[in-house]
Amino acid sequence: GEDVEQSLFLSVREGDSSVINCTYTDSSSTYLYWYKQEPGAGLQLLTYIFSNMDMKQDQRLTVLLNKKDKHLSLRIADTQTGDSAIYFCAERRDDKIIFGKGTRLHILP
Amino acid sequence: KAGVTQTPRYLIKTRGQQVTLSCSPISGHRSVSWYQQTPGQGLQFLFEYFSETQRNKGNFPGRFSGRQFSNSRSEMNVSTLELGDSALYLCASSVEGAGNTIYFGEGSWLTVV
Numbered sequence: 001g002e003d004v005e006q007s008l009f010l011s012v013r014e015g016d017s018s019v020i021n022c023t024y025t026d027s028s029s030t031y032l033y034w035y036k037q038e039p040g041a042g043l044q045l046l047t048y049i050f051s052n053m054d055m056k057q058d059q060r061l062t063v064l065l066n067k068k069d070k071h072l073s074l075r076i077a078d079t080q081t082g083d084s085a086i087y088f089c090a091e092r093r094d095d096k097i098i099f100g101k102g103t104r105l106h107i108l109p
Numbered sequence: 110k111a112g113v114t115q116t117p118r119y120l121i122k123t124r125g126q127q128v129t130l131s132c133s134p135i136s137g138h139r140s141v142s143w144y145q146q147t148p149g150q151g152l153q154f155l156f157e158y159f160s161e162t163q164r165n166k167g168n169f170p171g172r173f174s175g176r177q178f179s180n181s182r183s184e185m186n187v188s189t190l191e192l193g194d195s196a197l198y199l200c201a202s203s204v205e206g207a208g209n210t211i212y213f214g215e216g217s218w219l220t221v222v
Binding site: 031033034041042043044045049066088092095096097098099101102 | 115142144151152154164165167178183199201209210211212213214215216
């Protein structure tokens with residue numbers, strides 16, 4: 001398909017791990033990104049991964065990339081209330097960055 | 110280092126008017142991209158400027174235009190505003206081009222009434 005696909009909502013209990021999934025479109029995409037948007041704010045770059053990597057870890061964040069299935073995931077360990085936001089997956093395609101519609105992460109007490 | 114700065118943050122316009130939004134990129138960044146964010150359509154790419162030249166363009170009507178100045182600052186203009194133009198307009202800058210990692214400003218909230 002043409003679109004970067006993400007599920008729209010995810011609810012997770014505080015302290016659990018959150019896993020946000022994304023399917024991108026272009027197997028030749030070289031960069032894949034995760035951005036976070038808090039209410040009323042712009043997008044904050046969380047992390048990115050090169051297409052020649054399978055995994056990238058950065059503190060509580062783990063990115064997994066499955067190039068064969070064009071699947072990208074973001075795992076947030078020990079989810080906190082401050083992680084409540086919309087998370088956007090994005091791919092670099094044709095010298096543009098194409099975004100998914102975002103996954104709204106809701107934290108349950 | 111200061112981040113991407115967008116002005117104004119909030120504005121209300123009436124149908125038929127035009128609007129100009131401004132963006133100052135991160136110092137040293139020569140590429141500026143613009144995105145429109147709406148609840149229904151998500152983030153849609155408008156255009157990208159690099160060294161004062163438009164290098165990429167999304168699928169928006171000609172009412173949407175932009176420019177970049179020699180100091181890399183950019184403006185976007187929307188003429189003959191329609192209700193559907195109500196959105197958050199986000200500017201992002203990067204060192205080389207929109208394909209590299211881009212850093213966003215806080216956005217300009219436009220409401221058309």
